[in-house]
Amino acid sequence: MIKLQEGVIPEVEVKKPYALVAITKHGVQKARQMQRDFPHVDVYYMDKFQHGDEQTRGIQLFKGTVRLLLPALFKQYKGLILIISLGAVVRMIAPILIDKKTDPAVLVIDDKAEHVISVLSGHIGGANALTHEVANAIGAKPIITTASDVQKTIPVDLFGARFGWIWESDEKLTPVSASVVNEEHVAIVQENGETNWWMHDTPIPSTLKQYETIQQALEAKPNAALIITDRILDIEEEAILQNGVIYRPKSIVLGMGCNRGTSLEEIEAVIDETLAELKLSKKSVKALVTIDLKKDEQSFLDVTNRYGWEFVTYTPAQLNEMPLPNPSETVFKYTGAYGVSEPAAMRYANHQELVLQKKKSGNVTISVAKLHFS
Incomplete structure (x- = not known):
């Protein structure tokens, strides 16, 4: 918890190049979603809106007026993305502006996330390019007011950011x-x-x-x-x-099943071992998918929160609609589905090709599919 006090620059933990700050209920909901859709941000919001999973997700809570938080973020981040009204932002950052050559990019998003506005350091600071990427990521309209935009090429540090x-x-x-x-x-x-x-x-x-x-x-x-x-x-x-x-790119789908109560350490070890065998990057995992009987499996919730992966579950009927390479009567007896990891991965990927068919390791079963892109 960051406790904000007048005259004291708070300590913040910087992991990503951009800070995303929200101060309203709706803004917090959007910030939590953006953490998954635009994984280049450290998220900050007021403690009164906490959900209980902030520590696991690496979200930093603060108590006090956001005006006292901004000076620390201004000095340490490449850009600030603020789900705060434009007028309030202008008033709060005015005293801490230094020079257009050194000030970070500042963006404002309205509370309904309909518009993304480039406020400060549009060219040198990269706010205009960042505005386009964030707007594309959340389905909003970018607002750029500079007379001439930056050179129309690829912003290397933001390349593909809108896709995650x-x-x-x-x-x-x-x-x-x-x-x-x-x-x-x-x-x-x-x-x-x-x-x-x-x-x-x-x-x-x-x-x-x-x-x-x-x-x-x-x-x-x-x-x-x-x-x-x-x-x-x-x-x-x-x-x-x-x-x-x-x-x-976010292209890998992990279909998984496990015995009830399997530890997070075992789940993650199987994931790491499997991806290493396949020579695939963990940073490209998009989702972990399983049967709905496992929707409250703590280790699945923890690992997906830790890495910002989607966690999707399917009913036995949905899984049984998929053609299985390795149907199991035993699995059907206990779950009502003839398989879990394989059909879940195929269903999410929306095709029947598997990079890895069902592999059993200790208490865990894993299959891997890749998304197709047009």
């Missing part, structure tokens, strides 16, 4: 951004994820060249690279990362 993509590492964000802005040869390799990432009304610049494979990109010797994949790269492919950034 996250980078593997921020180590090369700055030099790769420089290559993009300076119109150098930048290779783009996309193995999965949403394909409608170009958001401008102009053609993609000729300096941004798309390649089918990482090997083809390496052979072209680009100055920088943007790689969109849920795979762990092979050693030979890692050369592309000398000046490259990997983006992890």
Whole structure:
């Protein structure tokens, strides 16, 4: 709990590049949803709206006026996203403004999340690009009031943010951004994820060249690279990362079942072991899915909250609608479904292909599917 006092700069825990702050009931609901839809934010809201899962989800509660919180956030974050009225925000940030070269981006979202407004540091601070990404992520209208917008290209640190993509590492964000802005040869390799990432009304610049494979990109010797994949790269492919950034699209579905009361540690160990065997990134997991009998399984609730994954359950009838490679009479006897992990993964992915069929490990059963993107 952050207790705010006049004249005291509060200590905050910074994990993500942007801070998302809400001070109303509806704003808090939107902030909690945005934490999943736009996973680049640390969420802050007033303690009186707490749900009880804030510590697990990494949400920071504060007590007192938000005006006393903003100076700390202003100094430590690349941008602030405030679900607060525009007038109130203007009054609160006015005393802490320094210079357009150093001030962070500031965005305002209305209480119904219908509009996202770029308020401060639109160009240098990246508020205009951030406004577009946040608006796309939450289905709102972006409001940009600067006379001229930024160069119409890819904002490297926000690439795919509206889809929930996250980078593997921020180590090369700055030099790769420089290559993009300076119109150098930048290779783009996309193995999965949403394909409608170009958001401008102009053609993609000729300096941004798309390649089918990482090997083809390496052979072209680009100055920088943007790689969109849920795979762990092979050693030979890692050369592309000398000046490259990997983006992890949300493409992996974990179908799971477990014995009642299975520990979080065992659940997570099976997930980690399975993804390592498949050479898939944990950062690309979108959802954990199971039977509705497990909707209150604490370890499933904890692991999905910890990583911001969707947690979806299906009825036995819904699971039985899926064609099963490994139906089980024993499972049917206890659950009313002929399978859990396999049909749940297939149903969520909306197709019948499995990357991994049912694997039993201790108290846990796991299957893996991937989402298809057009």
